[in-house]
Amino acid sequence: MKPASALEFEFSGDPLAADIDKIHRGTAIYTAIPEIEALLDRLGWPDQGTRLLDPGAGNGGFLVAALARIDMKKDDVETAVHRIRGYEFHPSAAQSARRAVSDHLLSRGWTIPAADKAAVNIVEIRDFLLSPVPVGQFDIIAANPPYWRLANLPPESAYRFQFETQIPAHAKADLLYAYLNKAVDIVHPDGLIGLVTADRWLLNKGSADLRAKIGERYTVHDIQRLESKSAFYRPKTRRKGSPARVHPVSLVLSPGDSGRRLTAEPFMIEELPEIDGTPLADIATIRLAPWLGPDGIFIVFDKTGLPEERLIPCVEPENLCPQTDTITGFNRWALLTDKAEPEASVLDHLDNQLERMPNRGQREPRWLPPEPFAGKLPLSDDAVLVPRIAKNLRPILLPAGTMPVNHNLVVVAGIPAAQLIEMLKHPLVQRQADVLALRLENGYRSYTATLLRQLIIPREALPENIS
Numbered sequence: 001m002k003p004a005s006a007l008e009f010e011f012s013g014d015p016l017a018a019d020i021d022k023i024h025r026g027t028a029i030y031t032a033i034p035e036i037e038a039l040l041d042r043l044g045w046p047d048q049g050t051r052l053l054d055p056g057a058g059n060g061g062f063l064v065a066a067l068a069r070i071d072m073k074k075d076d077v078e079t080a081v082h083r084i085r086g087y088e089f090h091p092s093a094a095q096s097a098r099r100a101v102s103d104h105l106l107s108r109g110w111t112i113p114a115a116d117k118a119a120v121n122i123v124e125i126r127d128f129l130l131s132p133v134p135v136g137q138f139d140i141i142a143a144n145p146p147y148w149r150l151a152n153l154p155p156e157s158a159y160r161f162q163f164e165t166q167i168p169a170h171a172k173a174d175l176l177y178a179y180l181n182k183a184v185d186i187v188h189p190d191g192l193i194g195l196v197t198a199d200r201w202l203l204n205k206g207s208a209d210l211r212a213k214i215g216e217r218y219t220v221h222d223i224q225r226l227e228s229k230s231a232f233y234r235p236k237t238r239r240k241g242s243p244a245r246v247h248p249v250s251l252v253l254s255p256g257d258s259g260r261r262l263t264a265e266p267f268m269i270e271e272l273p274e275i276d277g278t279p280l281a282d283i284a285t286i287r288l289a290p291w292l293g294p295d296g297i298f299i300v301f302d303k304t305g306l307p308e309e310r311l312i313p314c315v316e317p318e319n320l321c322p323q324t325d326t327i328t329g330f331n332r333w334a335l336l337t338d339k340a341e342p343e344a345s346v347l348d349h350l351d352n353q354l355e356r357m358p359n360r361g362q363r364e365p366r367w368l369p370p371e372p373f374a375g376k377l378p379l380s381d382d383a384v385l386v387p388r389i390a391k392n393l394r395p396i397l398l399p400a401g402t403m404p405v406n407h408n409l410v411v412v413a414g415i416p417a418a419q420l421i422e423m424l425k426h427p428l429v430q431r432q433a434d435v436l437a438l439r440l441e442n443g444y445r446s447y448t449a450t451l452l453r454q455l456i457i458p459r460e461a462l463p464e465n466i467s
């Protein structure tokens with residue numbers, strides 16, 4: 001056992017200390033060694049680059065792995081400190097990182113004073129976002145940046161106040177955004193940035209300006225999805241709850257234009273296949289099923305007393321069989337109304353129920369549903385419906401005279417349903433849908449009307465009368 005040494009220190013009297021502790025508790029989700037090694041391989045470290053920075057060092061996983069790859073003489077503090085640097089603003093995490101660095105150097109035969117000196121100088125207790133950081137000094141940044149919304153801190157908190165005043169608008173929404181923004185600002189102009197992050201900043205609308213800014217200088221090289229279960233762990237002292245890293249990716253940003261472009265548009269992690277064909281939107285109509293408000297108002301489960309000609313059998317996701325992709329039966333009906341005043345029985349029903357309609361669903365005249373569908377649905381021909389939340393793109397036959405309701409289903413129509421189903425099942429169409437769909441929990445993805453409008457039907461899948 002190593003004796004207590006220069007690595008021990010007191011928790012400072014910093015007024016930000018409580019906030020820093022809270023942020024650390026929210027963000028201390030560490031990277032598993034195999035993922036760190038894989039990222040360092042892809043960065044080409046140590047052949048590529050001279051000085052490496054982990055700007056949120058945690059317990060020092062990246063620092064030790066990067067150090068272990070450097071060929072150094074024993075006690076060569078200068079080389080170690082020159083080449084590797086970690087910033088960590090949480091004192092006890094920094095202490096763990098220093099211990100890890102020191103233990104590593106001791107295992108290479110270093111003396112205790114040299115190992116401790118290197119560790120103290122490699123791991124700086126420093127706030128990467130709010131304190132000055134040298135610009136252009138590091139040509140490799142390797143990081144699993146904290147991912148946490150500052151709105152988790154009360155508005156009056158000291159840390160949040162400083163963050164709000166110092167961080168530019170496009171990087172404020174999350175610590176992750178601020179980290180990426182700062183990494184790009186301070187890295188050497190020819191430097192590489194290797195990241196393990198959640199994928200949301202690549203996809204969300206709220207990070208469009210950040211992507212555009214990073215994209216002015218950087219392109220994306222070599223992006224891969226990671227398994228969140230195996231890629232992360234929490235430090236022993238913070239084991240409550242499982243690691244909340246959703247949809248992680250590992251990627252390298254490099255200057256110039258040799259990688260894939262990053263713009264304000266969502267960045268597709270997998271590349272879309274190149275397809276010679278016709279946009280689905282040019283040959284079919286694609287629309288979201290109408291939202292009709294809470295059940296029991298414009299969607300009824302009991303037809304008693306209502307005129308048959310106003311009742312349209314309707315479909316919701318629970319009416320679909322996941323094994324056969326067919327409609328299992330109809331147990332609810334949509335009430336068809338237009339601007340003309342309906343029969344007394346319909347008005348009586350609505351007047352009894354409409355008090356449950358939220359404000360956003362109330363229309364004038366009151367007998368209109370939130371999203372009127374008269375004249376648009378039901379269709380007189382068979383069509384295709386697509387569940388929005390599913391594990392893959394699932395085209396399902398929608399018989400003429402029936403209609404889907406609520407925003408979890410999309411209707412595709414305009415050409416014979418059997419042809420549409422065949423097109424949507426084509427492997428290249430399925431592949432596009434998988435690339436474009438936002439990933440949700442448990443293997444589910446979101447297949448929206450917007451996504452369907454982006455699909456290209458390959459020439460070979462187009463029926464003769466269309467191609």
Ligand SMILES: C[S@@+](CC[C@H](N)C(=O)[O-])C[C@H]1O[C@@H](n2cnc3c(N)ncnc32)[C@H](O)[C@@H]1O
Pocket residue numbers: 023024027028029030031032054055056057058059060061062087088089090093126127128129130143144145146147175
């Ligand atoms: C997701 S962990 C990553 C730790 C380590 N790099 C790894 O991958 O295992 C992020 C670390 O950044 C630290 N951190 C968060 N905000 C910071 C800031 N503004 N300055 C320095 N460190 C920060 C947290 O305390 C936490 O230990």
